[in-house]
Amino acid sequence: MSLLALVRSAIRHKGLFGPGAHILVAVSGGPDSVCLLHILYLLKDQWDLGLKVAHFEHGLRGQESLDDARFVEHLSQDLGLEFYIGHGDVRGLAHRRGMGTEEAARVLRYEFLERIRADTKSTHIATAHTADDQAEEVLLRLIRGAGLSGLKGIPWIRGRIVRPILGITRCQVLEYLAANNISYVTDRSNTERTYMRNRVRIELLPLLARDFNLAIVRTINRTAGLLAEDHQLLEDMAEMAYHESLLSPHRGNGLALSVEKIRGFPGPIRRRIYRIALMKMGLFNGRIGSKHLSGLDRLVMGSKAPCASYRLSGALVSRRYRELFISRGTEQEETPDPDDREIIEVSGPGSWPAPCGKGHIEIRVVSAPDESVFQVKKEAPISLWLNPDAVRFPLYLRTRRPGERFWPLGAPKAFKLKRFLISRKVPRRTRDSLPLLTNGREVLAVLGVEIGHPYRLLRSSQKALLVRWTSNNYCI
DSSP, rough: OOOHHHHHHHHHTTTOOOTTOEEEEOOSHHHHHHHHHHHHHHHHHHOOOOEEEEEOOOOOSSSHHHHHHHHEEEHHHHHTEEEEEEOOOOOHHHHHEEEEEEEEHHHHHHHHHHHHHHHOOSEEOOOOOOOHHHHHHHHHHHOOOOHHHHHTSSSSTTTTOOTTTTSSHHHHHHHHHHHOOOOOOOGGGGGOOOSHHIIIIIIIIHHHHHOOTTTHHHHHHHHHHHHHHHHHHHHHHHHHHHHHHHHEEEEEEEEEEEEEHHHHHHHHHHHHHHHHHHHTTOOOOOOHHHHHHHHHHHHHHHOSEEEEEETTEEEEEETTTEEEEEEEOOHHHHHTTOOOOOOEESSSSSSEEEEEOOOOEEEEEEEEGGGGGOOOOSSSSSSEEEOOOGOOOOOEEEETTTEEEEEEETTTTEHHHHHHHTTTOOHHHHHHTTEEOOOSSSSSETTTTEEEEEOOEEEEEEEEEEEEEOOOOOOO
């Protein structure tokens, strides 16, 4: 079957678009996008397609970038197609948003394409991702760590974006261009090993093909396709589960879900319910990841803490017995947690989940202990004793922040928490997940290590606040 027939079959089978579609084709000038443009041009009269060409000049390669833009412009003129060009400050955006150059380029490119699509009233944007791009993307996500939603790879359709040659390998593309004597340009930055994606393309995929599976690109694409089907099934199930769990719909500042209903679903569905809820409120942003969804799941599934809160970027999730409330976080609420780390609100004595899933923490008011509690012990304490008269609820359980200070018991003053942990020989690998009990301003206790001097139990105290940390899989 010819390449044209393969692409035509994929368009129909995947339902990318039909006759009469108006398509904005994203063309970089490289072999993949030039091949895509020529294939769609051959289908233009058969399917009554309206084609326009868009090129985004990233401004990263100086004169070479400008030459590529001119090549695409001339190609468009030769085919009698309207041409649109965009320019952007990729490095400036990367600096402002703290993102990588590749990510910043992608953001600006898609913003430009969507703007031109709307201006030209095009129905679709066609991009030239191939089967090789799919294999590279899946491997990258696997290396960086991804769940099912990541390992399903690049979709054939995403909104108005379609990818007609996603089932075609780069080798097929190059053979087609050579056979039809079609020119294209080469981006030299694609050979730079600075970028991990290039190393996957240049080193890893050839290694896998040579030493493990000659058809590795096809194999990864087939696996991604199967995972995409599984992912969609779970998404559909989660959408139904979300509506079953919904107590009150999104009105203004928040929504409420049934803890009991959510608990009746398996973990993969529960985590999707939280994501759907956040998305419904427009709160699911790039700073919320799998660790945050797992944190919400601990909030729901933990029987030890019927009342607790978890703060996310722009959102506050609170459990109050049988209900889970998701609301927009205020600026004041977001300030204590700039790194989006898990914060568990402790409203009073009780049992609470420890941050990072490290067991649970019991807090009780008890009679003052005997004199032995004031004796210095060499081993790390399981229980810590605080002066209840010096403590005001609510308190917060979280992990440490950069530059944080702590006043250890018996010390003349506060100093950096990092220095204290080093002095107590707490291993570096455990410092970032060690639970802290705070009041929002000061650290009252480093659980399993020490209490803060201002909150120490006095010999005259009649009562004591017992803080006990229990963890089966964690040690200092």
